[in-house]
Amino acid sequence: MAAPYHYIRSKLDRALVAYLLARNCGAAADVVPGKCGLSLTLPLTICWTERASPIPNTGSYTCRAAVIVNTVGPTDAGEDSATVKADSDRRAGLTFDAFRTIDDDSEWDSKKIAAQLTAAARAAAIANPAADGDLADFTALDVQFGDEEGSFEGAAWVEILNLTIIAAPSNVS
Numbered sequence: 001m002a003a004p005y006h007y008i009r010s011k012l013d014r015a016l017v018a019y020l021l022a023r024n025c026g027a028a029a030d031v032v033p034g035k036c037g038l039s040l041t042l043p044l045t046i047c048w049t050e051r052a053s054p055i056p057n058t059g060s061y062t063c064r065a066a067v068i069v070n071t072v073g074p075t076d077a078g079e080d081s082a083t084v085k086a087d088s089d090r091r092a093g094l095t096f097d098a099f100r101t102i103d104d105d106s107e108w109d110s111k112k113i114a115a116q117l118t119a120a121a122r123a124a125a126i127a128n129p130a131a132d133g134d135l136a137d138f139t140a141l142d143v144q145f146g147d148e149e150g151s152f153e154g155a156a157w158v159e160i161l162n163l164t165i166i167a168a169p170s171n172v173s
Contacts, residue, residue, distance in 0.1 A: 008061050008169045009049040010035070011138050015121035015167075016047035016067060018132070022120045023098040026091070042156055043091050044070045052167075060141060060168040069095050069159040073152055092159040099143065099161065114140040114165070134169075142166040 013033035020031045026045050034048030046068040052061040071088035074081040102112050117140040125136035146162030 008052045012049045018124035019120040025095045042072045063165045065163045067161045088157045113143040137170045139168045
């Protein structure tokens with residue numbers, strides 16, 4: 001069953017996944033929405049919308065989302081930490097750069113990135129109507145960058161790109 005119409009957080013999570021997959025920033029098994037199975041292995045990218053605040057009289061929301069890239073860190077002193085670090089940097093860099101890349105090679109523009117996010121969500125709705133059919137009229141209006149954060153947890157590096165996204169659960173364009 002598709003997510004309820006106004007559940008913008010779930011829709012945005014899945015739209016972000018569709019966007020990253022369309023940009024070849026991982027595979028369907030390792031780029032997942034916030035509500036995913038816990039038995040996943042690294043590398044893993046999680047798209048999670050923490051908060052969605054309605055914008056009065058618009059049908060849109062200001063959403064605080066995070067793209068969380070988890071990669072394998074060195075597990076013992078004998079491991080080639082430079083190679084592991086390079087693999088981690090490559091995955092995080094490719095993922096974060098996806099939000100700075102415009103399809104037509106023009107200047108970075110938050111509205112153009114939003115249009116690309118919308119297009120990816122709507123393509124996912126067509127490709128997988130059972131799981132993502134409710135994205136058919138999802139609309140992203142603006143994508144703004146927030147802080148980048150990082151930590152080392154257990155044997156994994158965690159890189160986070162925080163985003164503020166204006167989005168609507170239906171077509172408002």
